[in-house]
Amino acid sequence: EPEVTQTPSHQVTQMGQEVILRCVPISNHLYFYWYRQILGQKVEFLVSFYNNEISEKSEIFDDQFSVERPDGSNFTLKIRSTKLEDSAMYFCASSESSLNNEQFFGPGTRLTVL
Amino acid sequence: AQSVTQLGSHVSVSEGALVLLRCNYSSSVPPYLFWYVQYPNQGLQLLLKYTTGATLVKGINGFEAEFKKSETSFHLTKPSAHMSDAAEYFCAVSGGFKTIFGAGTRLFVKA
Numbered sequence: 001e002p003e004v005t006q007t008p009s010h011q012v013t014q015m016g017q018e019v020i021l022r023c024v025p026i027s028n029h030l031y032f033y034w035y036r037q038i039l040g041q042k043v044e045f046l047v048s049f050y051n052n053e054i055s056e057k058s059e060i061f062d063d064q065f066s067v068e069r070p071d072g073s074n075f076t077l078k079i080r081s082t083k084l085e086d087s088a089m090y091f092c093a094s095s096e097s098s099l100n101n102e103q104f105f106g107p108g109t110r111l112t113v114l
Numbered sequence: 115a116q117s118v119t120q121l122g123s124h125v126s127v128s129e130g131a132l133v134l135l136r137c138n139y140s141s142s143v144p145p146y147l148f149w150y151v152q153y154p155n156q157g158l159q160l161l162l163k164y165t166t167g168a169t170l171v172k173g174i175n176g177f178e179a180e181f182k183k184s185e186t187s188f189h190l191t192k193p194s195a196h197m198s199d200a201a202e203y204f205c206a207v208s209g210g211f212k213t214i215f216g217a218g219t220r221l222f223v224k225a
Contacts (some may be wrong), residue, residue: 033212042218043158043204048211056211091157098211102148105158 002026004106006092012112013082021077021109023092032075033093033103034067036060043091049075050098082113116141116207120216128224133177133192135219137205140186147188148206148213149179158204164188175199195223 005024013019034046048055066078089110093103121136149161162173169181179190200223205216
């Protein structure tokens with residue numbers, strides 16, 4: 001069964017450093033998303049992406065964040081200058097359409113900012 | 115705007131007992147509603163979803179949920195809890211390009 005994959009599973013970085021989190025969505029899906037979950041808290045929407053542009057973003061997704069689909073398979077989230085409060089689990093998701101919006105989630109990348 | 119409220123951050127049941135996890139939603143458009151389960155240190159797995167049609171939705175692992183528009187609710191139930199059901203459960207509502215999650219309910223199952 002096709003699934004969303006994410007790499008790395010765990011990333012440790014120093015405050016101020018740039019990180020890139022990678023995702024491979026399900027191959028026939030057209031809509032891509034990033035969410036984050038701070039430890040012990042709820043899952044929060046960051047951004048959605050369709051047709052090579054951002055469809056919607058939350059107030060969390062400020063200028064420090066960017067997304068890209070550099071090739072036909074990868075979908076990346078870049079954090080330009082990490083802060084301590086960026087430490088969280090980041091989930092990528094993809095969906096075939098936005099109509100019923102059943103999103104398939106990856107296993108997540110745990111980002112730890114020291 | 116859409117929102118989800120899950121009543122009870124923790125629910126504890128005995129093995130074999132009924133599981134009831136409560137979810138109320140707010141949506142300005144006909145909602146699409148979901149329940150996800152998250153096991154420790156894992157991603158989110160879809161349990162079931164309501165889009166249109168039958169209001170009683172059956173999902174995986176014996177779970178089901180009923181969409182009640184008049185009560186703006188989408189409660190999750192399972193007739194008999196199993197130890198393996200212990201996890202965090204998230205109710206979610208979607209519309210457009212994003213999904214809004216509730217705060218989650220952690221289910222504990224006692225032997």
